[in-house]
Amino acid sequence: MTLIHRLLLTLCLFTLPLTAAAALHDQVAEQLRDRLEVATAEAGNGDADPERSPLHRFFLDRVYRPAWSEDGQPTARAEQLLAVLAESRGHGLAPAAYGYDQLSETLRDWPEEPAPGAVADLELQLTRVWLQLAEDALTGQLNPDVVAPDWELQSPPSEDLVQALSQGLAEDDIATAVRQLYPDQDNYHQMRRALARFQALAEQGDYPRMEAGPLLRVGDRDPRVETLREQLRLLGDLEDDAPLSETLYGEALEAAVRDFQRRHGLQVDGVVGPRTVAALNTPPADRAEQLRVNLERLRWMPRDLGDRYILVNIAGFSMTVHAEGETVMRQRVVVGRDYRRTPVFTGNMTYLVLNPSWEVPHRLATRDVLPLIQRDPEYLERMGFRVLQGWGADEREIDPESLDWDRYSHRYFPYRLRQLPGPQNAMGRVKFMFPNRHNVYLHDTPSRELFQQPRRAFSSGCIRVERPLELAAWLLRDQRQWSPEAIDKALEERRERTVPLRRGIPVHLQYWTAWVDAEGTLHFRDDLYDRDTGVAAALAALPKPEPTLWPELGAATRR
Known part of the structure; x- marks a missing residue:
């Protein structure tokens, strides 16, 4: 064999793998194109130019180049996707809803020499999963129009998910590309931490349960005190180094009970009665589910609530006023009875009325x-x-x-x-108007005693405010002619007067049964209008993929 023949043979041996790899790459691209074109044509019902799904647009932009594999083998990006899927549980999402176990098994058992069609299927599956997870991170797993049709929500956050995925791949960080789609709010992050704690408590099992018995007051001795101490320690209301064996209900323990009652919307009296016992005995798994439901609701909301806004939590019987990232006011409110529920929506407050009829x-x-x-x-x-x-x-x-x-x-x-107008008027001295089809607004009330009740659902749908003059003074603080003294003088005249706001302010009426306040305190409330039940059931009923590669090639869609 001549030297030239030997060189040619050696060159062929080096180039054969490259040629084979290029051939596989082309075959996978062809398989991707064929599958997506067929799916798009079927979805378009014969349209000459059917709309392409995000999945199709993603691969079309790449000229059908594989995104998750190289030479037929999954790259590290596929493992990144598995990691971010597992991480989704900490957001209250269910990794099983994205086929996490099946996907793990597929990657673990991936063959050394896969067929081009199998590679194409894997590419479609991984992309489909990323797009669905990204959409759920951005706007929630559920469609609120279906599970909460009586809620009027602003347009959900929008993002070009195809572009977000392409950028994540270009930066070799598809995990961050998902994480930045979740709400970036202190309340959301704190609730995630609380969810992790209750998930851990639920998985540990053996959460103590207090037996029914007589009321517990300071100075009482009762064997149940040991259980009470352990419950409060596990829930974070009592320090870990607090003694757990004493049967005396002392002052330090009473202070912890008061904190617990305050966080759960109970009568803050330090007395351990049936309602306090029931709240203490709520299984950690139930609290974790409550947090999941409310994390989902947070994903439904716009990411930007405004630089100034008023937030009413209907289930929490509370109102907070926010400006420049700070909570500047907190007040108790009275909301609608169960049969005259306060609606969930966002309005724009543009004026208030002094001495309203x-x-x-x-x-x-x-x-x-x-x-x-x-x-x-x-x-x-x-x-x-x-x-x-x-x-x-x-x-x-x-x-x-x-x-x-x-x-x-x-x-x-x-x-x-x-x-x-007058002292008996149901609107009180002032009402705050944000025109809406429900004819709902904030207002004063002559029934001041209602604000002392822990459960304040007494109105016909409107929101009664505990300290309305304080709110009026804050809203009018940049209108010099309406100083607190001027407001008082106008009220003394007993004449109805409309006062336009120089600058409107958004009013968000929301419904949360779990949240974390600005001080980092976790709160739970009863499900006043039984609205958690439907959301929890819908989350539990989310479809699980079959234990095979997903055949669905269409767009990621809200459930």
Whole structure:
């Protein structure tokens, strides 16, 4: 064999693997193109130019080059995806919903010489999983229009997920590309930490349970105190080095109970009664589920709530005012009864009314006020009501003594009721207006005693504010003609007056049964309107992939 023949043979031996690799690359690209073109055509129902899914657009932008494999073998990017899938559990997501176990098994048992079709299927599966996880991180696993149709949510956050994935691949960091899509808010991060703690408690098992018994007060001795101490220690209300064997219910333990009651919306009296025992006995797995539900709700919300905004947590009976990243005010509120629920939506507060009159909605007039009038003929005059008929220029006042009130009911009542400004007015001294179709707003109330109740669901849907003049002064602080003294003077006049805000402020009415406040304190509340149940059931019912490579080639879609 000549020297030239030997050189040619050696060159062929070196170039054969390269040629084979190039051939496999081309075959995988062809398989990807064929699969995606067929799926797109079928999804388009014969359209000449059907809309391509994000999955198809991603590979089209890459000219169908593999993204997760090289020479037919999965790269480190596939392991990165597995890691970020496992990490999703800490966000309250379910790795099983993305086929985590099946995907792990597929990668572990991947053959040395896979067929081009198998490589193409793996590429599609990994991309499909990343896009679905990214969408869930950005806007939640559930479609709120389906599981919470009575909620009016602002447009969810939007992001070009194809571009985000392409950038993550270019930077060789697809994990960070997902992580930056989750809400970046202190409350969200703190709730994640709380979720991890309760998940760990649930997995440990043997969470202690306190037996029913008499009320526990400071100075009492009871064998259940040992269980109480252990529960409070595990839940973080009592220091780890606190003694656990004493049966005396002492002052230090009472202080921990008060903290627990405050965090759970209970009567803060330090007395361990049935409601406190029930809250203490709630299994950690139930609390973890409660946190999952509320983390999901946070993903539904816009990422930017505004540089100034008012936030009402309906289930927490609370209102907070935020400005420039700080919580500048906290107040208790009264919200709607269960059968007259305060709705979830966002509005823009543009004005307030001092010394407001109250136009009683027809439903409330006939179902609430009319029976009171029928029982007590003096009720109208005592409470400052006027009876009206007609609207605008045709409006006229009717003498209530001229009416036979027993003739009327919720089926027939041709009049309107207006309550004039005054100490008995249901709106109190001021109302805060953010026009909306629900006719819901914030307002004062003469029923001050209600703010002392731990469970404050007494209204007909509007939100009663504990310290309305403080809120009014803050809203008008940059309008010099409306100093606190000017507000007081206008209120003394007892004349209805509309005050426009120089700058509107968003009002977010939300429903959270678990949250972390600005001081880092974790709170839980009862599910006032039974809204957690549907979300938890929908999360539990999320479809799990079959234990094979996913055949679905379409877009990532919200469930």
